[in-house]
Amino acid sequence: MTETSAPLASLFASALLVANDAPRHQWSEWARDAVAAAQHHCCAYCDAPLDAMCPQRWSVQPVISASLGVPAASEFLRVACKPCANAKGQQDPLAWPEWQRRMPPERVEAVLALRRTALLVAPQHLTPHRPHSPVDAVKEHLLARFAHPRFRAWAWRGREEAFVGWPMARSIHRSTREAMAVLLYGQRATRIPHPKAVLFALPSDRFLEAVWALIELHGWICPVSLHAEPAPESDDWRESWPHTFTSLQDLRRRRRAHERQPLPSPPRDQSQSPSAVSHRRAYAKRREAERRHRDAVAQAGYRSRMGHVDAGRLPPLAFEDWAELYLDSLLHRLPRAL
């Protein structure tokens, strides 16, 4: 970190803390009671019966928090007993692995299905597809992102240096632990100590790669504006990271209905001759099948190792060792967007 960047990092931290401090949506007592009654006064997470006469012992909260960009709609609300509500907090249910391990798979799947529905109406960053790619291909790309817990981070890119960060939480959840591993060990970012925010600095020329790695990890990356000169934009399609879409159709077109120009796409391969096109498609299909196979093997290996750690059959890993193992498991997954 250069000497001039310390005040800039501190400005960035203040800006993200202000941006994060949006008021929470308050549900009326009537809405709360209606949701609890519709769910037969049973906790959506552990199925514990809830006393309708003691509303202080349970709460109603969105399956995935509005602070993660999901619209505050009553169909995404679930009733939770106090211990589950406290354990889950504002985080994505996927960032709460203890619950998933404890509960029967059907219960977990019911919550996760609602989570997917809610996520499909939340703001999404672009995918590396060209305009008018098949809907299924774009949706499949989004669902691969949804396999990671959603988190929110803020970013700013100056001429020399760029910053990424989020507010400090009481504990490090799965999502932020994964983002930290990618930034520190995958992107060689530098952690900057701050009392209220988790901050990273990295050279400006590595920013786009880092930010898209976070997006593929299901980060919702929000731009911060600072009174400092931002980096000049290049014609790289990844410069469109601050844009998000709430409609799959708009995302696929890479523009909103009222906008004329789509956002830039990754470059198309040069040759247009029919034999070259079919050859390229067959090759891409083969590469994709190989990638999926290697990804499945890597993911299975990671889950099996972590399963042994969680069950106490293997000792817990130090953060550095876990990060190395985790990044190895991502090797065939993340570069798709880059």
Ligand SMILES: [Zn+2]
């Ligand atoms: Zn519960």
